[in-house]
Amino acid sequence: MTDTRDKLLDVATRHFAERGFYGVSIAQVSTELGLSKQALLHHFGNKEKLYAEVLKRISDDLMQQISLSEKGTSGTAHAQAVFISIYRNAKNNLDATQLLVRELLDNKQRAKAAQHWYLIPFLETLTDIVISSGRKKHLSTAQALAVVYQFIASIHYFLISGTTLQSMFGIQQYQELDHVYEHELMTTIASRLETL
C-alpha cells in the first residue's frame, strides 16, 4: 500500500524537523511504525532519497500555497493578506517550517543532494507582490527582495522559537507573546509597505 509510504514520510518529516538530517536514524523512523529498517529502505532506497522526498512534499505544498495567492488584486492590502496567510500556514505546519530553516543551515554541507530552487518562485512571487503594492517606482528588485526576506524571517524565526521561548519565559508569558505576535507582525509589515 501507498499508505505505509505516506506514514513513513510523515514520521520522517517529524524526525528530520526535530533532529536534523544527521540526528535521524532510519531505524528509529521505521520502528515507530512497527516496521523494520529494511521496510523503509525498500520504499525509499536510502536515507538521502527519503530526505529528498520529504523535502519535495514540503516544496510542493509551498508552491501550491503561493500559487493561490498569486491571482489577487494588487496593493498593500493584498500584500498584507498574502503574508498573513503565509504566517498561518507555517504555523499550522511547524515541522515543515523547522525543516526549511534547517535546510538554510545545512545546505552548505549537503548542498548537492537537495537543491531547493523551489524557493525561487516562492520568493519571486512575493517580491512581485511587494513591488506592485508600492507607489514609488524607484524600488529595485534587490530592495524588494530584502523586504520580503525580512518578513519571511520574522515569520519563520518566531515559529521555530516556540520551545525555546517557552522555556525562557514560561508558558504564560509565551502564550501572551504568541497571542500578540500576529498583530505586531502585521503592523510591522503594514508600516514598512507604506514606505514603499
Add this chain to the structure above:
Amino acid sequence: MTDTRDKLLDVATRHFAERGFYGVSIAQVSTELGLSKQALLHHFGNKEKLYAEVLKRISDDLMQQISLSEKGTSGTAHAQAVFISIYRNAKNNLDATQLLVRELLDNKQRAKAAQHWYLIPFLETLTDIVISSGRKKHLSTAQALAVVYQFIASIHYFLISGTTLQSMFGIQQYQELDHVYEHELMTTIASRLETL
C-alpha cells in the same frame, strides 16, 4: 598550553555551526588540528561538555555586546543604533549566529543539557530599549518583545541564508542583496519604531 584548548574550541565552534551537534565527530575536530581524539577528550571530558563550552563562549560574547549598548541615550535613534550594531556583530561572527539558530531548533531534543537563559538578559535589555524609545505608553512587554523578536529574526535569518541565497540567485544578485540589506533593515526598524 591553553592555546590548544582555544584552537579546539574554535574548530569545534565552526563544526557545530556547520553540521549541528549530531553531525559533528569529535575525532574530526581534533584531527583537523593534528591531534588525536583523546587529546580533545582530555581537555573537555566529553562531547556535551565541549558543546557547552562552545555555547558559553558565544553567550559571554553576546552578553558583553549587549552590556555596551545598555548605557546609551534613549529614543528611536539609540534603539536603531543598537540593532545595527547587533547586525554588524552577527555578520562578523557568522558561526556563532548559525549556532544560535541551531540551538533554537535543537533545544527541544537536547533541552536539559544546554540551558540558554543567557538569551533572557539579551532580549530583556532590547525590550527595555524599545519600550523607552516609544512615545506611546500603552505598549505591553509582550508587544515590545514581539517587535524585538522580529528585528532579531530579520538579522539572524538573513545571515544564515547566505549560502542558500547565493546558490539560488547567483553571486552577483546575492551581493546586490547583501549590499542593500542593512539599509532596508534599518528602514524597516525605523518605520516600525515610529509606530510605537
Add this chain to the structure above:
DNA sequence: TTTTTAACTTACCAACTGGTAAGTTGTCAA
C-alpha cells in the same frame, strides 16, 4: 494453477561513533 510482484523480514556487515584504560613524554616545583 502457476508466475510475478510488492511488501515486507531476518541475518549480516563494515565503518564509524563516543568513551575508557593504560601508558608516554616533557616541564616545572620541592
Add this chain to the structure above:
DNA sequence: TTGACAACTTACCAGTTGGTAAGTTAAAAA
C-alpha cells in the same frame, strides 16, 4: 634528583549507523 602533573598517544571496546543479501508471504495477473 625526585615527584607530580599536564598534555598528550596508542590500544581497545561496545553500541549504533546506513546499507546489502537472501529469504518469506500474500495477493494479484497470466
